[in-house]
Amino acid sequence: MMLDGHIHIHTGDPAPAELLRRMEAAGISGGLLISQPPASFDGTVNTAPPAARLENLLAWCGAGPDFFPFYWIDPVDSDALEQVDLAIEKGVSGFKVICDHFYPGDVRALLTFHAIAEAGKPILFHSGILWDGKPSSHFSRPVNFEALLNVPGLRFALAHISWPWIDECIALYGKLAAARRRRSGADVEMFIDTTPGTPPIYRRDALTKVFTVGYDVAHNIFFGSDAQAAAYGTDYAAGWIARDREIMAELGVEQDVDSLVFEGNLRRFVGV
Numbered sequence: 001m002m003l004d005g006h007i008h009i010h011t012g013d014p015a016p017a018e019l020l021r022r023m024e025a026a027g028i029s030g031g032l033l034i035s036q037p038p039a040s041f042d043g044t045v046n047t048a049p050p051a052a053r054l055e056n057l058l059a060w061c062g063a064g065p066d067f068f069p070f071y072w073i074d075p076v077d078s079d080a081l082e083q084v085d086l087a088i089e090k091g092v093s094g095f096k097v098i099c100d101h102f103y104p105g106d107v108r109a110l111l112t113f114h115a116i117a118e119a120g121k122p123i124l125f126h127s128g129i130l131w132d133g134k135p136s137s138h139f140s141r142p143v144n145f146e147a148l149l150n151v152p153g154l155r156f157a158l159a160h161i162s163w164p165w166i167d168e169c170i171a172l173y174g175k176l177a178a179a180r181r182r183r184s185g186a187d188v189e190m191f192i193d194t195t196p197g198t199p200p201i202y203r204r205d206a207l208t209k210v211f212t213v214g215y216d217v218a219h220n221i222f223f224g225s226d227a228q229a230a231a232y233g234t235d236y237a238a239g240w241i242a243r244d245r246e247i248m249a250e251l252g253v254e255q256d257v258d259s260l261v262f263e264g265n266l267r268r269f270v271g272v
Contacts, residue, residue: 076102
């Protein structure tokens with residue numbers, strides 16, 4: 001079985017059966033679904049309210065038991081804590097955050113992250129260059145996520161290997177892994193989501209760095225496609241899987257680690 005750790009919902013009525021059909025054609029049986037964006041990211045007055053976005057997300061996840069709903073939240077919204085409570089009450093598996101107008105260490109955001117961590121839920125962060133049409137990528141540089149060391153129990157992932165700041169992403173992973181070993185109470189755990197952001201020409205370099213840096217990464221990396229739920233790109237996802245597996249095989253990545261990257265680690269990140 002393979003899982004896709006990064007699927008977006010933007011437009012279209014829920015069509016879970018068609019989504020599953022398209023994914024299965026690429027050899028994928030489930031994955032992490034991200035709700036429609038909050039108003040602060042969408043930039044329109046027509047953004048659906050939290051309850052409606054949650055309803056839409058959960059409807060898409062009706063495709064099967066291996067679909068994990070992640071609610072996209074703006075952690076500095078005035079009602080962010082109420083949104084966390086509502087999302088958890090509805091049964092989400094985790095949360096999605098894009099830091100596009102605040103830093104991860106913003107005191108308002110940290111309050112939200114504390115609430116999520118206390119509920120035992122993970123956060124999938126965008127990290128790296130952000131194609132949103134505005135100057136915002138500086139908020140999402142990997143080093144800024146050092147602030148999460150102050151959120152006990154948090155489990156989080158940085159998506160896109162933080163491209164183009166891949167080295168910085170790996171260095172941050174190393175720092176947090178060392179903190180877990182050396183600092184009492186430092187139980188923050190970081191995952192790396194390999195969802196493209198990296199154009200194909202950079203992919204071999206990125207995966208070579210991730211898998212050969214010498215850090216213990218085998219249980220903290222998972223694959224994602226960045227595909228759209230309403231028009232899941234079967235050939236697109238299958239192409240990235242084939243490319244990544246070819247590179248990993250050339251790097252000598254063992255089969256049991258391959259299985260973790262394409263299924264097991266996402267399950268552990270989600271907490272199932």
